[in-house]
Amino acid sequence: MANRAPDSVRLLAVSKTCDAACIAEARACGQMAFGENFVQEAVGKIRELDRADIEWHFIGPIQSNKTRAIAEHFSWVHSLEREKIAHRLNEARPPHLPPLNVLIQVNVSGEASKSGVAPGAERALAIVIRSLPRLKLRGLMAIPEPTADIALQRTRFALLRRLQLELQASDSAVDTLSMGMSDDLEAAIAEGATLVRVGTAIFGRRDTSTREK
Numbered sequence: 033m034a035n036r037a038p039d040s041v042r043l044l045a046v047s048k049t050c051d052a053a054c055i056a057e058a059r060a061c062g063q064m065a066f067g068e069n070f071v072q073e074a075v076g077k078i079r080e081l082d083r084a085d086i087e088w089h090f091i092g093p094i095q096s097n098k099t100r101a102i103a104e105h106f107s108w109v110h111s112l113e114r115e116k117i118a119h120r121l122n123e124a125r126p127p128h129l130p131p132l133n134v135l136i137q138v139n140v141s142g143e144a145s146k147s148g149v150a151p152g153a154e155r156a157l158a159i160v161i162r163s164l165p166r167l168k169l170r171g172l173m174a175i176p177e178p179t180a181d182i183a184l185q186r187t188r189f190a191l192l193r194r195l196q197l198e199l200q201a202s203d204s205a206v207d208t209l210s211m212g213m214s215d216d217l218e219a220a221i222a223e224g225a226t227l228v229r230v231g232t233a234i235f236g237r238r239d240t241s242t243r244e245k
């Protein structure tokens with residue numbers, strides 16, 4: 033429908049609040065990449081599963097006291113928005129592992145309460161990340177405000193795509209556009225997402241009462 037080749041969009045299964053058995057089941061069905069928001073919960077499951085054939089992505093807000101655990105257990109981080117956190121992840125990335133793949137989170141909806149750098153501010157952060165040898169800048173990520181207005185969804189995703197094209201012009205390693213969740217993934221794919229982050233549409237509704245604080 034969006035005129036996209038099927039293999040140009042990857043699926044990240046967002047497994048927050050799914051237990052290790054549920055992740056193992058999805059892995060057995062062929063799913064390789066899993067996204068987690070809560071460090072402690074994720075590390076417990078990563079250790080329990082202990083599988084090198086699962087690619088772990090950290091997609092939640094990053095507290096500075098959690099950077100070591102993230103750098104040791106994940107191969108991707110989607111939610112980088114601060115220089116200080118970039119430095120800490122770089123220092124904590126173990127030498128026996130390849131550089132940590134990172135995406136800069138951009139606040140495409142302009143709401144004061146939302147995470148991410150302001151559109152345009154990703155350029156300065158990108159320069160910092162490129163100077164850090166244990167990090168590899170792969171692209172951008174956004175979580176627009178929830179809306180049923182498809183035209184508005186597309187406007188937000190189109191903005192992220194434009195910023196991504198600018199970054200790509202000076203950096204051929206930039207190849208990943210992480211946008212689209214269960215409720216807006218069609219619009220994201222139409223606007224060029226290369227990685228959609230889907231939880232509810234795969235695993236069902238989450239029980240939010242069990243969330244880590």
Ligand SMILES: *Cc1c(COP(=O)(O)O)cnc(C)c1O
Pocket residue numbers: 046048069091092175213214215229230231232233
């Ligand atoms: C939970 C979460 C998702 C998945 O959301 P669904 O609506 O369940 O598909 C995607 N991205 C981030 C950053 C999330 O926290």
